[in-house]
Amino acid sequence: MTAAHGRSTEQLKASIPSLRAKDYKSDVKPVWCPGCGHFGVLAALTKTLAYLELPPEQVAVVSGIGCSSRLPAYLAVHGFHGVHGRALPLATGLKAARPELTVIAAGGDGDGFSIGGNHFLHACRRNQDLTYIVMDNEVYGMTKGQASPTTQPDWCRSKLTPHGTGMRRFQPAAIALAAGASFIARGFAGDPNGLTRLLAAAIEHPGFAFVQVLSPCRTFRPEQQEWKQLVHACELGPAHDAARAAELIQRDDGLGLGLLFEQKIPVYAAGVAADAADTLTAAERLAAIEAEHCR
Amino acid sequence: MSGSPMSGTPRSGAPTSGTRPDPGDSPPLTVAVTGAGGSGAVTAGLILLEAVAAAGLFGLLRRSAGPQIRGGESAALLRFGPAPVHCAGDRCDLLAALDWANHERFAEEIPLDADSLVLTDPAAGTPPAVVAAGDAALREIGFADSARERAGGRPNMVAVGAAGALAGLPLDALLDGAARTLAGKGEAVVAAARACIRAGFDLADPAERLRKPASAPAEIPQRWHINGNEAAGLGALRAGVRFVAAYPITPASEMLEWLAPRLERLGGTLLQAEDELASVNMIIGSAFGGVPALTATSGPGLSLMLEGIGLAVASETPIVVVDVMRGGPSTGIPTKSEQSDLNAALYGLHGDAPHLVLAALDIGDCAHTVAWATRLAWQLQTAAIVLSDQSLGQSRMVGEPAPVAEEPLAALQHPTAAGDAPFRRYAVTADGISPMSVPGEPGLAYTADGLEHDPTGAPSSRAADHADQLDKRRHKLLAHDYGPHWAEITEPADPDAVALTLLTFGACRGAVLEAAARLRAGGHAVRTVALRLLAPLRRRALMHALGDTRVLVVEQSHGAQLFHYLHAEQALPAHARSLARAGPLPLRPGEIVDAAAALIDAHRGGP
Numbered sequence: 085m086t087a088a089h090g091r092s093t094e095q096l097k098a099s100i101p102s103l104r105a106k107d108y109k110s111d112v113k114p115v116w117c118p119g120c121g122h123f124g125v126l127a128a129l130t131k132t133l134a135y136l137e138l139p140p141e142q143v144a145v146v147s148g149i150g151c152s153s154r155l156p157a158y159l160a161v162h163g164f165h166g167v168h169g170r171a172l173p174l175a176t177g178l179k180a181a182r183p184e185l186t187v188i189a190a191g192g193d194g195d196g197f198s199i200g201g202n203h204f205l206h207a208c209r210r211n212q213d214l215t216y217i218v219m220d221n222e223v224y225g226m227t228k229g230q231a232s233p234t235t236q237p238d239w240c241r242s243k244l245t246p247h248g249t250g251m252r253r254f255q256p257a258a259i260a261l262a263a264g265a266s267f268i269a270r271g272f273a274g275d276p277n278g279l280t281r282l283l284a285a286a287i288e289h290p291g292f293a294f295v296q297v298l299s300p301c302r303t304f305r306p307e308q309q310e311w312k313q314l315v316h317a318c319e320l321g322p323a324h325d326a327a328r329a330a331e332l333i334q335r336d337d338g339l340g341l342g343l344l345f346e347q348k349i350p351v352y353a354a355g356v357a358a359d360a361a362d363t364l365t366a367a368e369r370l371a372a373i374e375a376e377h378c379r
Numbered sequence: 380m381s382g383s384p385m386s387g388t389p390r391s392g393a394p395t396s397g398t399r400p401d402p403g404d405s406p407p408l409t410v411a412v413t414g415a416g417g418s419g420a421v422t423a424g425l426i427l428l429e430a431v432a433a434a435g436l437f438g439l440l441r442r443s444a445g446p447q448i449r450g451g452e453s454a455a456l457l458r459f460g461p462a463p464v465h466c467a468g469d470r471c472d473l474l475a476a477l478d479w480a481n482h483e484r485f486a487e488e489i490p491l492d493a494d495s496l497v498l499t500d501p502a503a504g505t506p507p508a509v510v511a512a513g514d515a516a517l518r519e520i521g522f523a524d525s526a527r528e529r530a531g532g533r534p535n536m537v538a539v540g541a542a543g544a545l546a547g548l549p550l551d552a553l554l555d556g557a558a559r560t561l562a563g564k565g566e567a568v569v570a571a572a573r574a575c576i577r578a579g580f581d582l583a584d585p586a587e588r589l590r591k592p593a594s595a596p597a598e599i600p601q602r603w604h605i606n607g608n609e610a611a612g613l614g615a616l617r618a619g620v621r622f623v624a625a626y627p628i629t630p631a632s633e634m635l636e637w638l639a640p641r642l643e644r645l646g647g648t649l650l651q652a653e654d655e656l657a658s659v660n661m662i663i664g665s666a667f668g669g670v671p672a673l674t675a676t677s678g679p680g681l682s683l684m685l686e687g688i689g690l691a692v693a694s695e696t697p698i699v700v701v702d703v704m705r706g707g708p709s710t711g712i713p714t715k716s717e718q719s720d721l722n723a724a725l726y727g728l729h730g731d732a733p734h735l736v737l738a739a740l741d742i743g744d745c746a747h748t749v750a751w752a753t754r755l756a757w758q759l760q761t762a763a764i765v766l767s768d769q770s771l772g773q774s775r776m777v778g779e780p781a782p783v784a785e786e787p788l789a790a791l792q793h794p795t796a797a798g799d800a801p802f803r804r805y806a807v808t809a810d811g812i813s814p815m816s817v818p819g820e821p822g823l824a825y826t827a828d829g830l831e832h833d834p835t836g837a838p839s840s841r842a843a844d845h846a847d848q849l850d851k852r853r854h855k856l857l858a859h860d861y862g863p864h865w866a867e868i869t870e871p872a873d874p875d876a877v878a879l880t881l882l883t884f885g886a887c888r889g890a891v892l893e894a895a896a897r898l899r900a901g902g903h904a905v906r907t908v909a910l911r912l913l914a915p916l917r918r919r920a921l922m923h924a925l926g927d928t929r930v931l932v933v934e935q936s937h938g939a940q941l942f943h944y945l946h947a948e949q950a951l952p953a954h955a956r957s958l959a960r961a962g963p964l965p966l967r968p969g970e971i972v973d974a975a976a977a978l979i980d981a982h983r984g985g986p
């Protein structure tokens with residue numbers, strides 16, 4: 085949007101030697117517990133950025149609050165670690181202002197589906213050209229193990245809900261589909277190659293791309309270590325029409341990996357391009373606006 | 380009725396023997412037009428305001444509506460005169476009632492007295508007890524009958540003609556006003572309106588004129604015809620705002636609606652957000668991207684934005700939030716004005732979160748204050764909350780344009796550091812302002828953070844980092860030279876003789892100025908100080924301005940929020956007094972004069 089940053093990604097790509105995954109990592113040491121699934125997401129994302137040859141200064145990763153939301157600081161791209169639940173609005177504002185950037189929002193299941201649930205719905209509807217990575221561990225890791233929207237109703241290990249939540253689980257993929265997301269995928273933090281492929285497809289997808297990443301919480305959900313054995317490729321996908329995708333998502337056990345749904349629909353562009361025939365300068369346009377109020 | 384449109388007893392007050400209005404002998408007149416939904420009272424007010432502009436006068440048009448979403452009774456309250464009009468008057472000179480539907484709702488907003496003249500259409504019912512039992516002189520005038528005689532005629536247009544004639548507006552100006560206001564409705568509508576205005580003009584009894592008609596001066600200086608919401612939007616555009624996130628709320632929505640198409644014309648973007656939590660975070664995202672951004676809201680929305688505003692403070696991301704205040708708390712009185720969000724704006728953020736709080740002083744000043752706030756936010760890399768209110772945002776003025784700031788847009792600075800690795804985005808500097816890069820600049824990537832951080836932006840809970848960053852964020856605001864804009868100060872003829880200072884902020888400045896003028900005319904040397912910059916408080920400059928005078932702090936809140944804030948900041952002398960009144964009725968100059976006079980009387984002989 086501003087002239088100073090107007091160099092195209094292609095121009096920049098041409099001007100830099102190709103980067104390796106580690107070039108996208110910062111020097112900040114992650115606070116994550118050893119064995120946390122989020123390490124796998126960090127690794128897959130840096131690989132993806134290298135694979136796509138995106139110049140680091142053309143990429144911004146923004147997040148909310150949670151273990152997962154610490155991700156931006158561990159990357160050598162532009163980052164914003166915002167407040168709990170608001171990664172998507174941050175991303176939306178940044179992308180609207182700087183459409184040429186690759187903007188990725190990232191966070192956890194609590195951040196994205198509970199406190200930020202409303203933004204999730206509307207970001208799906210808006211279909212702005214963003215990628216949204218949710219590291220789903222079915223728990224609030226950072227606050228030490230409370231139930232999240234994706235936690236099983238009978239999970240009793242949190243002091244806050246000693247009898248379980250008693251609430252049905254939030255269905256991220258089904259809700260994203262119903263809310264109008266144009267790209268829905270599920271990956272696994274323990275499958276870096278598969279996840280890299282999905283993230284690359286998500287970033288390249290024109291429109292809102294939602295990637296649910298099963299990312300085990302070693303500390304508060306040790307039983308998730310079994311996911312390694314339980315995950316499987318989603319057999320029926322990907323679907324390109326919503327009705328088939330709905331069926332596919334409903335029939336899946338929630339551990340099926342792959343691209344679930346992709347649809348090419350118009351990408352949200354706030355505002356309209358300036359009229360090419362209009363040769364007024366910015367100052368003249370502003371003067372014309374002021375003149376509307378002059379007598 | 381149509382044969383004798385004006386009848387009744389002579390009005391009690393002596394007819395004003397005005398000549399051509401001039402500031403000396405012609406105080407502003409207040410003309411109200413009221414009517415049921417669809418009667419066109421507001422359109423009548425808009426035409427009268429355009430006529431005021433065409434006549435080279437100044438005017439202020441306030442609107443008042445009943446609780447209905449659409450189509451309820453409404454009132455247009457126009458005050459105009461040869462000098463700029465900044466506030467509602469104490470009384471109403473002329474009321475043209477198109478009908479009396481639910482008139483009681485407006486009774487307190489339209490104070491009538493023995494000098495008031497009321498035009499009532501017998502075809503539209505009889506005046507309610509509040510009006511009939513009062514001292515105001517009633518004149519029957521057949522708006523509806525007269526309108527019926529003209530093709531496409533409407534009673535409100537007849538009322539414009541009659542009220543305009545009695546108020547001394549030239550016929551040409553009224554016809555001009557109709558043409559301008561109704562231009563979008565087609566020629567037939569304009570022609571019918573003009574015929575009705577002519578008829579109404581002739582129906583008014585020249586002997587009852589409150590002012591003699593003045594012809595427009597040959598040369599009229601350029602004036603603004605604008606409301607505060609539009610002016611605030613214009614200020615944002617002037618300062619380079621090119622991204623706005625919006626969630627509708629009365630009385631701020633018009634600002635957002637005004638901005639939407641105009642931002643587009645300037646290559647910018649307005650985005651309707653899903654809620655205020657989103658809108659404030661969206662503008663943080665835009666500003667992080669280097670594009671100046673703003674949102675506008677009212678009290679309930681401000682409350683939702685507070686966490687985000689704190690994020691902007693901590694991450695040092697420049698944002699501007701305009702709060703068009705309404706009656707509170709909670710949903711309160713959405714359509715009426717109050718200044719009661721001051722505490723929320725000053726103190727609402729958790730943690731030690733120094734930020735900017737500004738208040739627009741009048742309708743035109745909304746442009747200046749929003750533009751200044753935007754510049755400050757970018758110079759100081761922080762959040763600015765700009766307080767406007769319903770009385771500014773939804774009132775329309777014909778007045779002096781706000782000057783464009785001397786500082787050009789280029790003064791917006793986001794300093795860029797050399798690429799020393801790692802980039803020290805939050806470096807401690809002498810003036811407290813750290814270098815800020817924006818995405819796209821190679822070698823200058825950093826992670827903005829609401830977590831406390833070290834100079835590189837890496838999260839840190841070390842005591843030294845916390846102290847450094849807290850000090851830095853406070854210091855940059857305190858060390859800045861805000862120049863003369865922090866307040867508007869007016870002096871009496873002899874500044875050395877000042878016994879009393881009227882101290883206020885925001886929209887109350889209008890009534891304070893008028894009160895001061897009256898007090899001065901009555902021989903009292905009164906100073907006025909209207910604060911535009913509330914935080915950081917320019918305490919020393921304020922105390923210097925107050926000198927050793929008595930002080931009356933004037934504001935529109937129930938809790939005397941400004942008074943308590945200034946006391947907490949030790950900016951007031953112990954003997955300072957408070958005149959604080961809640962909305963929804965406007966603070967009127969007469970109330971301030973009374974309170975000031977009582978204070979002066981009580982302390983004759985010095986403080």
Ligand SMILES: Cc1ncc(C[n+]2csc(CCOP(=O)(O)OP(=O)(O)O)c2C)c(N)n1
Pocket residue numbers: 149150151152153168191192193194195196219221223224225226227232
């Ligand atoms: C407004 C607000 N409420 C609550 C919190 C506390 N909090 C921090 S992280 C978090 C949950 C994070 O869970 P999730 O998003 O699933 O991330 P994870 O730690 O599991 O990766 C909560 C409740 C907060 N920081 N802000």
Ligand code: SF4
Pocket residue numbers: 115116117119120121122151152221225226300301302303304
């Ligand atoms: S608490 Fe769980 S989610 Fe958080 S870092 Fe540790 S393992 Fe990962």
Ligand SMILES: [Mg+2]
Pocket residue numbers: 150192193194219220221222223224225232
């Ligand atoms: Mg989680």
